Amino acid sequence: MKNIIESFYQAFKNLDAETMADCYHKDIVFEDPAFGVLKGERAKNMWQMLCESQKGKNFVVNTYNITCNEKTGSAHWEAFYKFSKTGRKIHNKIDAEFIIKDGKIIKHTDHFNLHNWAKQALGFKGYLMGGTSFFKRKLQLQTNRLLDKFESNL
Helix, strand or coil: CHHHHHHHHHHHHCCCHHHHHHHEEEEEEEEECCCEEEECHHHHHHHHHHHHHHCCCCCEEEEEEEEECCCEEEEEEEEEEECCCCCCEEEEEEEEEEEEECCEEEEEEEECCHHHHHHHHHCHHHHHHCCCHHHHHHHHHHHHHHHHHHHHCC
């Protein structure tokens, strides 16, 4: 089963959202601090939106310590990119947990320090607000609005 997680991250490195989506079970549940909980096609579309937004840019993903058995897996990955709203450089460190069903990823949870991300993305404002639940809710509203707009154009 380790190969499904390896395939997912190799596709991400290549900004290949279609292959990433193929690694997901039809009933996928994805969760992270930036988007909250996304299910099914919406989770797959999020990766498509992110991949399309990074094409032609200096986007880098490095993956480490992929482990997996028949039912669960984990990985550490790091993303390097520029935050589009501010042009500030981001180095985000993420720990991922997976649940596998029928040879596909059915649950994918990414954990990262949202406060650290906010400081990088927004500078002093992120330093002040990035650790608050208010900031997290506002960010999730914004990212989901972007995803709504992206999906309306599919």
